[in-house]
Amino acid sequence: MTTANETEATIAANPSAVMSVAEARIASIKSGLIGAIATGITALFTTGLARATTAPLDAPDTLLSWFVNLAVAIASGFFFGVTYRYIVRQDDNLHLSSGAVGAFGMVRSLAIIETLWQDAFTPLLWLLIAGESFLWFAIARYTLDFAIRQDWIQPLD
Numbered sequence: 001m002t003t004a005n006e007t008e009a010t011i012a013a014n015p016s017a018v019m020s021v022a023e024a025r026i027a028s029i030k031s032g033l034i035g036a037i038a039t040g041i042t043a044l045f046t047t048g049l050a051r052a053t054t055a056p057l058d059a060p061d062t063l064l065s066w067f068v069n070l071a072v073a074i075a076s077g078f079f080f081g082v083t084y085r086y087i088v089r090q091d092d093n094l095h096l097s098s099g100a101v102g103a104f105g106m107v108r109s110l111a112i113i114e115t116l117w118q119d120a121f122t123p124l125l126w127l128l129i130a131g132e133s134f135l136w137f138a139i140a141r142y143t144l145d146f147a148i149r150q151d152w153i154q155p156l157d
Contacts, residue, residue: 030153035081036074038143043073105134
């Protein structure tokens with residue numbers, strides 16, 4: 001991990017190494033778009049799988065509910081992508097990157113479980129919802145990690 005003095009020395013030695021505010025915003029938007037695409041594709045897969053199997057997940061049955069489900073996945077992935085870029089920064093701290101997946105997955109699954117818990121006590125359904133949520137954001141995380149390694153996006157300095 002670099003100290004503030006090392007960062008200031010790097011900036012003084014190479015002022016072009018620092019991202020401008022506009023470049024940082026563009027990088028955040030790119031991160032969000034990558035997260036949105038990854039999460040959207042994963043949501044289509046998990047929803048289609050739930051629809052094709054006898055899984056107790058609530059799969060959308062109308063075109064409108066498919067679009068709403070996909071829109072929620074895309075928005076969640078976008079916000080995850082932007083947030084993930086700020087979380088990982090320049091170090092390789094697995095706790096931070098895994099914690100981001102855990103936090104986003106837990107919030108999404110608990111919000112859904114909160115709406116369902118009064119209907120029936122169904123721990124299997126709750127586990128499937130949590131698993132789907134963690135899968136969405138884990139795939140988005142690995143997609144963003146790949147994009148960072150390929151220099152498609154830059155983590156925050």
